[in-house]
Amino acid sequence: MxxxxxxxxxxxxxxxxxxxxxxxxxxxxxxxxxxxxxxxxxxxxxxxxxxxxxxxxxxxxxxxxxxxxxxxxxGPGAELDLVRAGRATPLVMLGAQSLADLHKSFVMEAHDVDYDRFTPxxxxxxxxxxxxxxxxxxxxxxxxxxxxxxxxxxxxxxxxxxxxxxxxxxxxxxxxxxxxxxxxxxxxxxxxxxxxxNRSNGVAGNFVSIIFRAKVDLPDTAPRFTLIYLMNQLAQGLLLFIEPGRWMFGVNYYPERGQSPADFTPERCVELARIAAGDPELEVEVESAQPWDARHMVAxxxxxxxxxxxxxxxxxxxxxxxxxxxxxxxxxxxxxxxxxxxxxxxxxxxxxxxxxxxxxxxxxxTADQAWMLFRTRGQLADEDKAAYRDFVIVTMGYRYTSNAIVGAPADAELLPRELTFTGQPGSRAPHGWVDHNGSRVSTIDVLTEGWTLVTAPGDGTWLAAAQAVSAQTGLPIQALTAGPGGDLADDGTWLASCGVGPGGALLVRPDGIVAWRSAGPVEDQTQTLAAALATILRGA
CATH class of the missing domain: 3.50.50.60 (FAD/NAD(P)-binding domain)
Structure with missing residues (x-):
C-alpha cells in the first residue's frame, strides 16, 4: 500500500x-x-x-x-546556590567507594571553562x-x-x-x-x-545502566559532582547524577566470564543501587536496567x-x-x-x-578522542598527549574543509590545539554581543537565519553586491553591516576579530560556519561574491 x-x-x-x-x-x-x-x-x-x-x-x-x-x-565550586538548589551541576568526576564515603573521595577530572568568552x-x-x-x-x-x-x-x-x-x-x-x-x-x-x-577499535567494555530513584541526602560540606567512578569491590562502575533524586549506575559485566544482562534482576539492581549509595537500607525504585557497550565505530x-x-x-x-x-x-x-x-x-x-x-x-x-579518554580514564600516556584535544575544541573548535568552503587554509588542523574563533573559513563565526534592531543579541543569533554577508558600515558596494547576486540566483542573502552605527552595532571589535578590515566582507552559511572571507577590498564585489557562491552551491 x-x-x-x-x-x-x-x-x-x-x-x-x-x-x-x-x-x-x-x-x-x-x-x-x-x-x-x-x-x-x-x-x-x-x-x-x-x-x-x-x-x-x-x-x-x-x-x-x-x-x-x-x-x-x-565549573567546580561555582554557583553553589544553584548547585544546592538543583539548578546547576559542576563538571567534576570524583573517585569514591560510595556516596556515603564522599568525604574520602578525590577529584579524577574537573573542568572549568570560561564559556562567556566565546559563546552565548x-x-x-x-x-x-x-x-x-x-x-x-x-x-x-x-x-x-x-x-x-x-x-x-x-x-x-x-x-x-x-x-x-x-x-x-x-x-x-x-x-x-x-x-x-x-x-x-x-x-x-x-x-x-x-x-x-565501518572502522572500529572494538568494544572497551560492556555495561548495564540502572536508572533508579532514591532520596540521598548529601551534607552541604560534601563535594559536588556530576559523575563518580565507584571503586568498590562489591560493584564498580560510573554513578551519574541525573537530577535531584534520580541516578544512573553504569555497572560492568563480563561476557567472557559468563556474565550477561540477565544477571541484573530487579533484586540485584536494588542491591547495586544501595552499594552505590553506601546505604544497605535505602529505599530504591528501579526504573529500568538497559545493557549497552562502550563501542568505537566510524562508518x-x-x-x-x-x-x-x-x-x-x-x-x-x-x-x-x-x-x-x-x-x-x-x-x-x-x-x-x-x-x-x-x-x-x-x-x-x-x-x-x-x-x-x-x-x-x-x-x-571525535570517536578517537572518546576512545582514548575512556581507555585511559583521563590518565594519558605520553604518546597520547600529543593527540589529545580539550572537549570544547572537539565539540565546537573543529575546522571544515570541503567544496562548501572557499579559502580554507590548506594546512588547517581539523582539531586545533587552541580554541580560537578568528573568522577563518571553515570555522564557526565568532560570537560577540552587538546591538541589533534595538536589542542586545549575540552574533550567533543573527548569523544563522540564512546566508549572511557582513561588512563594515558605509561600504555600500558589498551590500549592493549581495542584492545583485540574490536577484541573479534567487538565493536569499541577508546583508548586514557590523561596527559603529551598523546593523550589528559595536565598537568595531567583532568584525576585526573575524579578520575583516576596511573594504572586506564575511560570508556565513546558514549553519553559522564561515563560508568565505575577504580581508580587504576587491576589484569587483559582485563578481567575487557570485564566484564564491557558485563554487559552494554549484561546484563551479
Whole structure:
C-alpha cells in the first residue's frame, strides 16, 4: 500500500532524527519521520548537551525550554546556590567507594571553562527523556510529520529518489522520498541495507545502566559532582547524577566470564543501587536496567546515493567526553540546510557531497578522542598527549574543509590545539554581543537565519553586491553591516576579530560556519561574491 511521498524521509525518532526533522521543517521542508518504537524515549540517556549543541537549540528557539528542563553545567565550586538548589551541576568526576564515603573521595577530572568568552550558551545537563519532547513538539509545530510504530524494512534507490517500505504497525506501506536520512542508531538497519562498512577499535567494555530513584541526602560540606567512578569491590562502575533524586549506575559485566544482562534482576539492581549509595537500607525504585557497550565505530561512508547517515548510525563513541548525541545533532544541523538549499533549487546536488567531506573527519576524530579518554580514564600516556584535544575544541573548535568552503587554509588542523574563533573559513563565526534592531543579541543569533554577508558600515558596494547576486540566483542573502552605527552595532571589535578590515566582507552559511572571507577590498564585489557562491552551491 502506498502512503504518499515526501522530499525527505527520516528514519529514527531519537534526538538526532527529531533534530533533523525540526531543522528541515524550519527551512520550509516538510519531512516524514518514521520510528519503530511506540513513543519517545523515557530513559534519561545522552544527558550532557555541550555548548555548541545548546547554541544550535538557541537558533531554533529551544534554548530557554532546555534550560528550564535541565541544569546549567558549571565549573567546580561555582554557583553553589544553584548547585544546592538543583539548578546547576559542576563538571567534576570524583573517585569514591560510595556516596556515603564522599568525604574520602578525590577529584579524577574537573573542568572549568570560561564559556562567556566565546559563546552565548552554557552547556546543559538534561536527559533525552526531557528534551526529546521539546524537539518533537517543535518539529511538529514547524510542519514535520512523525509516525510511531513505523519500522523501515526496505529501501530501493533510483535516479530520482528512494522508495521505502515501512511496516506500519503490521501493515506494509511504501513511501516515496527524494532523500532519506538514517538516524537509526549504532546498529543501523539502513547502514546494513546499504552495505556500508565501518572502522572500529572494538568494544572497551560492556555495561548495564540502572536508572533508579532514591532520596540521598548529601551534607552541604560534601563535594559536588556530576559523575563518580565507584571503586568498590562489591560493584564498580560510573554513578551519574541525573537530577535531584534520580541516578544512573553504569555497572560492568563480563561476557567472557559468563556474565550477561540477565544477571541484573530487579533484586540485584536494588542491591547495586544501595552499594552505590553506601546505604544497605535505602529505599530504591528501579526504573529500568538497559545493557549497552562502550563501542568505537566510524562508518566508511556517510552517504550512499540519496541516503545519508547521521548520529550513531555513522559514528559511535564510548561515553568519555559526552560527545555522542552532540556530534549527532551537529550532523543534522550540517545536513539539513544543504538538503533544503538543494530541494528549493538554490544549489546543485554537488553541495550534498560536502556533508560527508565535513562531518566524517569530525566524527572520526571525535570517536578517537572518546576512545582514548575512556581507555585511559583521563590518565594519558605520553604518546597520547600529543593527540589529545580539550572537549570544547572537539565539540565546537573543529575546522571544515570541503567544496562548501572557499579559502580554507590548506594546512588547517581539523582539531586545533587552541580554541580560537578568528573568522577563518571553515570555522564557526565568532560570537560577540552587538546591538541589533534595538536589542542586545549575540552574533550567533543573527548569523544563522540564512546566508549572511557582513561588512563594515558605509561600504555600500558589498551590500549592493549581495542584492545583485540574490536577484541573479534567487538565493536569499541577508546583508548586514557590523561596527559603529551598523546593523550589528559595536565598537568595531567583532568584525576585526573575524579578520575583516576596511573594504572586506564575511560570508556565513546558514549553519553559522564561515563560508568565505575577504580581508580587504576587491576589484569587483559582485563578481567575487557570485564566484564564491557558485563554487559552494554549484561546484563551479
Amino acid at each position: 502506498s502512503d504518499g511521498s515526501t522530499d525527505v524521509l527520516i528514519v529514527g525518532g531519537g534526538p538526532v532524527g527529531l533534530s533533523t526533522a525540526l531543522f528541515l521543517a524550519r527551512k520550509g521542508i516538510r519531512p516524514i519521520l518514521v520510528e519503530r518504537r511506540p513513543r519517545l524515549s523515557t530513559i534519561p540517556r545522552a544527558t550532557g548537551l555541550h555548548a555548541r549543541t545548546v547554541e544550535i537549540f538557541r537558533t531554533v528557539g529551544l534554548e530557554p525550554a532546555v534550560q528550564e528542563a535541565g541544569m546549567k553545567i558549571v 550558551s552554557w552547556p546543559i545537563w538534561c536527559g533525552q527523556d526531557h528534551y526529546e519532547p521539546l524537539l518533537f513538539d517543535a518539529a511538529v509545530e514547524a510542519g514535520a510529520e512523525i509516525r510511531f510504530q513505523n519500522e523501515l524494512v526496505g529501501l530501493v534507490q533510483d535516479s530520482d529518489g528512494v522508495t521505502a517500505t515501512v511496516n506500519d504497525n503490521g501493515t506494509p506501506r511504501t513511501i516515496r522520498a527524494r532523500y532519506v536520512v538514517a538516524a537509526d542508531g549504532v546498529k543501523s538497519p539502513v547502514r546494513e541495507m546499504l552495505q556500508i562498512g 566508511d561512508a556517510y552517504q550512499s546515493g540519496r541516503v545519508f547517515l547521521a548520529g550513531d548510525a555513522c559514528h559511535a563513541h564510548p561515553p568519555a567526553g559526552g560527545f555522542g548525541v552532540n556530534a549527532g545533532i551537529q550532523d543534522a544541523h550540517n545536513l539539513a540546510w544543504k538538503l533544503a538549499d538543494v530541494l528549493q533549487g538554490h544549489a546543485d546536488e554537488s553541495l550534498l557531497d560536502s556533508y560527508e567531506a565535513e562531518r566524517r573527519p569530525v566524527g572520526a576524530a
